[in-house]
Each structure stands twice: as C-alpha cells, then as structure tokens.
Amino acid sequence: MQVPFSTMQDPSLAMHDPASAFLHQVNTRLPLIVESAHDGPIAEAAAIVAESIAKGGIVHAFGTGHSEAFAMEIAGRAGGLIPTSKIMLRDLVLHGSHSVDDLSGPQLERDATVADELFSFAVRDTADVFIIASHSGVHASVVGLAQEVKDHDHPLIAVTSLDHTRNVRPQHPSGKRLCEIADVVIDNLAPYGDTTTELPSGLAVGAVSSITSSFIAQLLTMRAVELLCDRHMNPPVYVSANVPGGYEHNRLLRSTYEGRLHLYG
Numbered sequence: 001m002q003v004p005f006s007t008m009q010d011p012s013l014a015m016h017d018p019a020s021a022f023l024h025q026v027n028t029r030l031p032l033i034v035e036s037a038h039d040g041p042i043a044e045a046a047a048i049v050a051e052s053i054a055k056g057g058i059v060h061a062f063g064t065g066h067s068e069a070f071a072m073e074i075a076g077r078a079g080g081l082i083p084t085s086k087i088m089l090r091d092l093v094l095h096g097s098h099s100v101d102d103l104s105g106p107q108l109e110r111d112a113t114v115a116d117e118l119f120s121f122a123v124r125d126t127a128d129v130f131i132i133a134s135h136s137g138v139h140a141s142v143v144g145l146a147q148e149v150k151d152h153d154h155p156l157i158a159v160t161s162l163d164h165t166r167n168v169r170p171q172h173p174s175g176k177r178l179c180e181i182a183d184v185v186i187d188n189l190a191p192y193g194d195t196t197t198e199l200p201s202g203l204a205v206g207a208v209s210s211i212t213s214s215f216i217a218q219l220l221t222m223r224a225v226e227l228l229c230d231r232h233m234n235p236p237v238y239v240s241a242n243v244p245g246g247y248e249h250n251r252l253l254r255s256t257y258e259g260r261l262h263l264y265g
Contacts, residue, residue, distance in 0.1 A: 018197055022206040025196035029189040029212055037219040041186045045157045046223035048129055048184065049081075052155070053224070054231060057127030058083035058260055062118070062145060063134060064109045066210055070133035070159060073217035076263040078240035080221050082253045085262045089114075089141070091121045108141060112172050115144025123260045124152070131157040131220075134178050135190060135209045137165035143172035146181040158182035159213055161190040168192075186220075188212045 036042040049059055061071035061084060068088060075084035089108050092098040096117050102108055118141065122128070130149045134142040137160035149156045158178045162185070165177050179185045190196075190209035197206035228235040236253045239246040254261060 018199055018205070021197045022208075025206060025208055026211055029208065030215060032189060033212060033215055033219065036186065037223050041184050042216060042220055043223060045131075045184045045186060046220050046227060048155045048157065049220065049224040050227035050231070052127050052129040053081065053083055053228060053235070054233065055127035057125055057129060058085055058257060060085050060087055060122045060124075060128060060130045062087040062130070062132045062142075064089055064139060064142060065106075065135075067133040067135060067159075067213065069210055070213045070217055071131075073214050074131060074221065075261075076238070077221075078238050078246075079218075080238050081224065082236040082238055082250065083257050083261070085122065085260065087118055087121055087145070087262070089118075091262075092117060095121060109139050110141065110171060112140035112144045114141050115148050118145050119148035119152075121262065123262070124154070125260070126153075129155045129157065131159065132178060132182070133159040133188075133213055135161050135164060135188065135194060135213075136168055137161070137178035138168055138170045138172070140172045142178055143170065143174065143176055143181065146178050147172075147174065147176075150181055155184075156182045157184045157186065159186045159188055159216055161192070161194070161209060162187045164190065164192045164194070186216055188216060 052059065059074060059081065061074040063071045071086045074080065075086045090103060092108060092114055093100055093103055108114055132142060132146055146156055160178050162179065165179055170177050188209050189212050194207040194209050195204040196208050198204050225235045225237060239249045241247040241250060
C-alpha cells in the first residue's frame with residue numbers, strides 16, 4: 001500500500017497555506033488506510049486479533065517513543081477491546097533491572113539486550129497476539145522483542161512506515177527490520193523522516209505518523225469487533241470510565257482476564 005508520489009507534496013499550497021497543505025497530506029492517506037481495513041493488511045490483522053480473543057487470548061501492544069501512543073490506542077481505550085495489554089520501556093525501570101536514569105535518553109530503545117526482559121513482562125497464553133508499532137522499524141529493542149514474540153510462536157502484527165524503514169540501516173545485530181519478522185505488516189503511510197509539509201522557510205514540518213497510526217489502531221479494533229459479532233459473540237469492549245456505570249462495566253469484564261492485563265505501568 002503506497003501513497004502516490006503526486007500526493008506527497010503540493011508546493012504551491014504549502015507556500016500559501018501550510019495548514020491546508022498538511023490537511024491535504026492527511027486526507028490523501030486516510031482513504032488508503034480505510035481500503036486496507038476492507039481488504040488488506042488491516043483486515044488480515046483484525047482476523048488474527050478476533051481469532052485470538054475468541055480463543056481466550058489477549059492482545060499485547062508495544063511501541064517506543066511516539067509509537068507508544070499507538071499502544072495506548074489499542075489497550076485501555078474507551079471503545080476498545082478489554083483483553084488488551086501494554087508493554088512499555090518504563091517497565092524495565094518499574095518492574096525490571098534498570099534505573100530511572102536509563103529513561104533519560106534513547107539508550108533503552110536502541111538496546112537489543114532488553115528484549116527478553118521486555119517480553120517477560122507479558123503474562124502470556126498460547127492464544128495471545130502481539131502488535132508492535134515503530135515508525136522506523138529498526139530500533140534494536142523493537143526488533144529484539146519481535147524476535148522474542150516469533151521465537152515463542154505468537155502471531156505478530158507490525159505497524160511501521162515502509163518508506164522510512166527501507167531507507168535506514170537496521171540497528172539490531174540480526175540485521176533485520178520489524179517488517180521482515182512480522183506475520184502482517186501495516187504501512188502507516190508516513191514518509192521517510194515523517195514530515196510532510198515544507199514551509200516557505202524551507203523547514204519540514206507536519207509529522208503524520210501519529211495521526212495515521214491512531215487511525216489504524218481504531219480501524220483494526222473496529223474490524224476485530226465486527227468479526228467477533230459475526231461469530232455471534234458479545235465482544236468485551238471498554239465503556240468510558242467517565243460516564244455513569246462505565247467503571248463498573250469495565251471492572252466486571254476485566255475480571256475475566258484477572259492478572260493478565262497490564263495498562264498503567
């Protein structure tokens with residue numbers, strides 16, 4: 001799934017109205033992502049998620065940097081699936097062997113040796129599925145965790161920028177990228193470098209990956225819920241805890257997965 005080059009930049013529009021130029025960049029991508037939800041990688045990933053949940057499994061989501069926002073869209077979000085759990089780099093400090101100082105820079109994200117410890121934080125069942133989001137798809141912790149997932153025979157879904165990952169060097173000792181390990185690869189359609197709009201000053205702005213990845217997370221969830229309904233199941237879906245009865249509803253359904261869901265660090 002590739003964005004036509006003709007949609008990547010409209011210099012005249014960016015020159016006169018950067019906000020509209022950025023809107024154009026977003027709007028050229030979202031319909032292509034919707035197509036993927038109907039018949040493409042998102043639809044394929046949703047089928048894997050639905051199958052996992054139907055078998056009593058849960059979805060483990062992981063992302064570093066801004067891609068952690070993707071994991072937050074998957075796990076613990078109103079309208080989202082209750083059998084979802086997050087793996088986070090800060091788990092290495094809160095529950096693992098690292099110090100707070102290790103979170104002050106990018107070293108954990110780029111450290112291949114943390115993968116086994118990250119994987120150990122997931123309370124796993126054989127039916128569980130993993131989703132890893134990474135714009136670059138090459139950081140050593142990301143690729144290392146992906147390898148752990150596949151070494152333990154779990155389905156793996158990747159959300160990444162194919163344009164970016166193909167233009168950067170892998171950082172993991174294996175020489176692999178996330179997209180080369182996953183069973184299903186969803187392209188977030190963000191360009192190399194993420195920014196989409198050049199200002200008259202020549203500065204590049206308008207990073208788009210957070211928008212497209214959040215959209216992907218919601219479509220993936222929606223499609224999985226639809227597939228579970230097609231099986232005549234009652235999908236366990238979060239209600240906002242900020243509406244009357246929402247907290248109680250969520251607590252009751254979460255109790256089915258007692259001890260398996262990790263959301264808050």
